Amino acid sequence: MFKFLRRFLKEEPDEQALLREKFVHFRRLLDNNNLALATMADMEEKASGDFLFDTGYLDSQVQTLSSAVGEMIEALHHLTKDRYRQLDLVYNDVLQKLLATLKTGAIVPATPPILWLDQLSKELSASCGAKMANLGEIRNRLQLPTPQGFVITASAYQNFLTKSGLAAQIESILEEADLKDLRSVETISQQIRAMIREASLPTDLVAVLHEAAATFQDRPIAVRSSAVGEDTLFSFAGQFATLLNVPPSAIVDHYKEIVASKFTPQAIFYWKFQGFSLHELPMAVGCLTMVPARASGVMFSLNPQAPEQQSLIITAVWGLGTFAVDGSVSPDIFELKKAAGFPVLSKRLGQKKKALRPQPGGGLQEEDLSPAEASQPCLHEEQLQTLAEIACRLEEHFQGPQDIEWALAASGEIIILQSRPLRLSAPAFRGRRPEKPHVSVPPLLSQGVRAVGGVAAGPVFMLRRDEEIPHIPAGAVVVLRQPSSRLVQVMDRLAAILTEVGSPTDHMTILAREFQVPTLVDVKGVRQTLHTGQEVTVDADLAVIYPGICTELLSKPVGPAEPWRQDPVFVRLRSVLAHISPLHLLDPASPDFAPGACRTFHDLTRFCHEKAMDAMFQLDVEASAQAKGVSRFRSDLPINLFVLDLGGGLREPGKPLITEDDVTCPPFRALMQGFCHPDVRWAGQVAVDFKGFISVFANTLYDQNKADTTLGGKSFAIITDRYVNLNSRLGYHFGLVDAYVDEERNDNYITFQFKGGAASLERRERRAQLLALLLEDMGFKAQANSDLVRGRLVKYSREETIEILIQVGTLLAFSRQLDLALASDDVMHKIMAAFKAGDYGLRSLQEA
Amino acid sequence: MRARILAVDDEPNMLRLLKTILTSKTEHEVVTTNNPMEAAKLLKEEPFDLLITDLKMPILDGMDLIETVKQIDPNLPIIMITAYGTIETAEEAIQKGAYDYITKPFRQEAILITLKRALEWRQMQLELKSLKK
Structure with a gap:
């Protein structure tokens, strides 16, 4: 019985408590929005190449970011009563992709277990490793002589490890291993290598290998590691085994030997403690005809000691190249000028006392050479020329200096064994810009906050509206009032971006960082100082803008491209960022601005932030307005305004009657300050007389009983210490202002x-247009639709937002006068000019 | 001066990146190991002018490494790399004799400057030693 009664006696939901709760969620969403944007900006900054970081950094940033975005979505669910539940699916989808990118190494493409060298090109490096893929490229695309043969693919390697059960066994060994000293690591390494040698290959792989090896017709082969990522990944890579002059019949054992060489003590240590998968660095293995070289060596297509000299280096020894690489023989060294005819700049003949030669039955033999042979040059002029030509072709083809292994066959033919990017060393601090570069002209502006560093020059394009974006010419320095993420459409062809307001962590600057477009934000006065077509140079590092093209700033430092950009953490950061930074949700008014269109964390934050602002804007305050604890705002104006403080908005909450002095909420104070502007006429309505002049008619109702009568229904404000939501009803007009003002821009x-409004639709529409134009002038993105006008302004500083709120307050009060006045477009333009001039009483338009 | 630098970090990626940057921006020779237990062995076998080590590593962390290194070469400058939020430990490392520490992620310039100063310090120590003889 009591239970039954209790159900009926259950308290009504406390509307004010619900509102407070909503505000808490809104605040949570804003905080996490900032955290997410700052984290994204930080990651983009790291991707610029100026920083060193590790995978620990990546893990923790992704953790921070995913939790912030998750919180935003949760908060939005509360604010919108689960309207966008689909976001959960999208979020999980993005998160899963992100984690997969973060954790796994390269995905091994499914390929046949072997691929012939004739089929290879550099695009196949994920299947064959860069070493073999490049060799295929050299053979097939450059038509240069290489050994013949095939590669046992990364896919075959994975099958071997999985099907043989080795992967599971090794993982359990690593898990149980107690690595306490060097010896224990070495022991585990030996143990695993032995297991691999003893393991059986899948029978189908054995069959394929034997069949392929048969094509060598018992001629000895070279078996080389070609691990995927060997050149770019892991410091311990590149030390894997190579077997020279071995019989093709034992191909299975050779293959296992190379695979076993992957499990070095360093690699063991890494897998044990870094939580990475054994499947990383998948081992492809090249099986090639052995070149019984008369001489061999290494060449660098650019002298790494003095790259500016534009010379190339060729080293050579007798026999196989092993001695040239390991330093056991002092080789011949030739330096050739990279110019027509390749003149020899210098020649140093080494004493090549021994040579390594393949033996007819297999195996290698060290051969002592006579003093005459030892000092004889390995290469004559013509051969040097041929090598130099090849080096230049390879450098051009692979778009960078190369480190090339070559062999001179008995026939005199030069055969390329390998080509990989050459790592150039450079003196310390080269390429670093001087602290204060000398520029002969005085700057136009020394203002702004560096969002993306760099120097760029080009003609100015003043972007006034997003619709003009397609007209931005390539190479332009775009100047706009505040950041617009829609610029992403043309970002690949911009020289630089300058905005008058904005922060280095908003949507646009995150994108600009991704595209490496030098960007300055918060450049005060930039729109007044610059004009379309004017050529300027932007030094975003030092936040200076110069007139004209300053070549002294633009000259690029000489030196190699930054090699660390190819490093694994950078590569991984960039692949992680692909799921984070790109922004696809550009226009809130577009039907594509929807949960299903979100593909990245950036999209999700943008969507949540936008919809949260909408949700606050559409707060249902009716019920709260009826509730207790609401204060009536007393002023001289004929408005019926009630205020509900959700926390910190009033000096003393709960007072039934308050005045302006009781209000501590800055955005509300600003609004009311503008609203109560002394020039705004309250005593009547504005209309146009038959001569087309503005006149103000007395409002008898207002004059008769000022104290109690209002110009309409009840106006209502919800406030906190930094937030206001004002529903104003004046006459037949409904105005709504929702604003948040804090230190965080x-x-x-x-x-x-x-x-x-009460006037004809035509006049109401004209007023909507007028308001939209005035709002745009203040910096809003505004849209008029019939007699409805909406505008939103975001990310101005606290002071700027307050200043604009004062104007908005004035506009709100001012616009109620316009009910009947807007008889023509001409009048509209006159009124607009009057408002802009601060003539809120429209004195300039009245008949004298 | 072309110096020999030993870099120790259990994360090979960081190590690789460090090596790439140091060798492309300086003339120094850089030897790396991702196994802290190997560091002492390397230091005993070959001469080095500087040690860069991660602070937090399995089995033998950077703090332990300082003690081991001080026994091998008391004048070897040690730069500790620490993760954000472990500043106190880094300061403790300085107390124990590390030359300096650097918090990751860090700018390339930051490590280059620290390294330059550490090597100058090393040079001064060696000169001082020879004067005292």
């Missing part, structure tokens, strides 16, 4: 809406 926004 990314949080700040004003949403404005105005609708209604």
